[in-house]
Amino acid sequence: MNKKGGTAEPGRLICLWIGTFICTMVTGIYVYIFYNSYKEQIPEWNALAKETFVEALNLEVQKRGGIVVPFVAVDYPEVKTLETPFKSPVTLTSRYGTHSYEIPRVKFDNSLIKDTEKRMLLSYVLEKHPMDADALNLFWDSLLVEKSVAANTGIRLSTTDLLKKTSTVYSSDSIKVLQGDSLLSRYIGFRCEVEATGFIAYDWWQVLKVWPPIMILLLLWLCFFLLLLYYKQISSFLRQKLVKKETVVCIQEKKIIVERKMHLEGEAGQTGLYELADGTILDSKKGILLNGEKTRQLRPQIIVLLKLFLRTENYRLTAEEIIEELWKGKGNSNKLYTVIHRLREALEDISSLVVEYRDEYYCLKMPHSIEENTEKG
Secondary structure, eight states, rough: HHHHHHHHHHHHHHHHHHHHHHHHHHHHHHHHHHHHHHHHHHHHHHHHHHHHHHHHHHHHHHTTTTOOOOOOOOOOOOSSSSOOOOOSEEEEETTEEEEOOOOOHHHHHHHHHOOOHHHHHHHHHHHHHHOOHHHHHHHHHHHHHTTOOEEEEEEEEEEETTTTTEEEEEEEOOOOHHOOOOOEEEESTOOEEEEEEEEEEEGGGGGGOOOOOOOOOOOHHHHHHHHHHHHHHHHHHHHHHHHHHHHHHHHHHHHHHHHTOOHHHHHHHHTTEEETTTTTTETTTTTTEEEEEEEOOOOOOOOHHHHHHHHHHEEEEEEEHHHHHHHOOOOOHHHHHHHHHHHHHHTTTOOOOEEEEEEEEEEEEOGOOOOOOOOOO
């Protein structure tokens, strides 16, 4: 029992290391691809977010389009041009008296509306009906959804009154978003006194629009954990299957060998396998004799001689036939005796066949049919 457990634990450990390495590598590659895709999409999302933010501001302004505004313009030029000129400072008379207000050029350039008359009207309207940060954020978020951009948004509204005091309000549920960098700001009013700033953040998982890669990754890790959990059962099952398959292959190979009977080289030429009378197998391609678990390496000359015996009727050869085949007729008695002796040594301890000399023939036969005879060599 301890021996089996000792065998299983190293296998489980190897499986753990290999599985962890493969899963980590696949996960790392996917995260790298995902991260690059995420970075590539952010500029596109930001462009859509800016466009929808301005659109949301315009919708908020249009909601106040029906309000009647009485006002008197002072020092307003009578001559107009198509392009609204930048003018700073501007002078306004209100209940607080007449004051001059500096307008930074950057605020004017980023004004939602540049037309002077409309800016003056908006100043009056927004003083009476200020913008709602939550409503503006809701408009913006709905427009982003229409553009298929999932994001967390936030709005900051900063208003500078006629006494040059600034108050700031934020949209609710957007504290984390507002901690980051702003996306853009737009200014509204004659003095550019209302600053609307949009903040946006994208969750990393929002880039995962295609689920199959995620499912494949999860399935990979699941298979890995199941393999570790059921390692013993799986290894036992595979071991049984492999042993059974190996047994079937051996039986089929044995059957093929037996069916051939290996008497003619034409039949054995494809495999190089020959079966001797006692079941010993000659593998002429590998140059070995096989009998159960026993093997014997053969010299090339012995293989040629053994195949020569198997091709002849009754497995008998004359000395002249052997000399002609092995040495093209140029052999002698000493060479003949030597090769016969080597063949006998090769057959010892692995085959019950023997080589005997009778009636001027060398015969390859079973020992029970051997009687006293005269051997040469």
